[in-house]
Amino acid sequence: MQTNLTVLFIGDIVGKIGRKAVSSSINKIKKEFGVDFTVINIENSADGFGLNKKTYTEIEPYADACTAGNHTWDRSEMVQDIDLMNKLVRPVNLPDGIPGSGYLITQKNDVKILIINALGRIFMNPVDNPFFAIKNLLKKDEFQDIKIKIVDFHAEATSEKEALGWFLDGKVSAVIGTHTHVQTADERILPQGTAYISDAGMTGCHDGVLGFEKEQALERLLTYMPNRLKVCKDNPKINGCIVKINKESGKAVSITRINRSCDI
Ligand SMILES: [Fe+2]
Numbered sequence: 001m002q003t004n005l006t007v008l009f010i011g012d013i014v015g016k017i018g019r020k021a022v023s024s025s026i027n028k029i030k031k032e033f034g035v036d037f038t039v040i041n042i043e044n045s046a047d048g049f050g051l052n053k054k055t056y057t058e059i060e061p062y063a064d065a066c067t068a069g070n071h072t073w074d075r076s077e078m079v080q081d082i083d084l085m086n087k088l089v090r091p092v093n094l095p096d097g098i099p100g101s102g103y104l105i106t107q108k109n110d111v112k113i114l115i116i117n118a119l120g121r122i123f124m125n126p127v128d129n130p131f132f133a134i135k136n137l138l139k140k141d142e143f144q145d146i147k148i149k150i151v152d153f154h155a156e157a158t159s160e161k162e163a164l165g166w167f168l169d170g171k172v173s174a175v176i177g178t179h180t181h182v183q184t185a186d187e188r189i190l191p192q193g194t195a196y197i198s199d200a201g202m203t204g205c206h207d208g209v210l211g212f213e214k215e216q217a218l219e220r221l222l223t224y225m226p227n228r229l230k231v232c233k234d235n236p237k238i239n240g241c242i243v244k245i246n247k248e249s250g251k252a253v254s255i256t257r258i259n260r261s262c263d264i
């Protein structure tokens with residue numbers, strides 16, 4: 001039996017160009033690294049704002065789990081449609097009783113894997129405390145035999161992200177940051193065996209501002225006038241990371257950043 005599970009995590013897909021980047025290039029990456037399990041953050045997959053049935057259906061075949069973030073409810077139809085998306089994990093630290101689930105237990109070959117999505121609170125809209133939400137969730141009886149646990153921490157501030165990494169060190173296999181759309185170079189294995197990166201980056205156009213047209217983003221900042229940002233198209237890249245996790249212990253053994261140009 002293989003000792004390690006190789007996980008590919010892909011940072012926020014922005015718009016059609018991001019979806020195309022995945023469909024054109026993900027299989028090559030999977031083959032190159034011998035990927036067993038894939039998690040894709042799709043919170044901006046629908047024209048840069050939220051996700052919907054169409055974008056989920058397009059990306060779902062490439063993923064074992066999809067994660068979301070602060071844009072989960074941008075599209076009002078998500079309130080109904082989220083329950084049809086059986087691989088989707090929405091943030092866990094939201095009020096009880098809302099649609100969808102903040103975690104997913106899934107099985108790949110011979111191993112059970114737990115995926116959690118949580119929102120940060122610094123420079124973001126109010127939500128429940130992510131530290132307590134995850135701590136309480138991990139106490140569930142149904143998780144006790146699961147070794148491999150992956151947390152997508154969707155947050156703005158690197159301080160909050162690093163703090164959660166230390167808080168969960170040894171308790172989960174990986175804490176992977178998303179949301180800023182800018183990949184950080186601080187990937188490492190923490191002392192108790194948790195793989196950590198502040199932000200996996202963004203999958204989409206990299207010649208804009210966070211995946212959107214730079215002219216429009218600048219106009220907003222120069223004139224203070226509201227305008228709807230359009231997804232840009234130049235220089236598409238897949239951003240993310242590869243995490244190798246020991247199946248017996250659930251501890252991470254390596255984390256490698258992915259920042260790959262795509263021919264579309
Ligand atoms: Fe976000």
Ligand SMILES: [Fe+2]
Nearest residue numbers: 012043044179
């Ligand atoms: Fe995002």
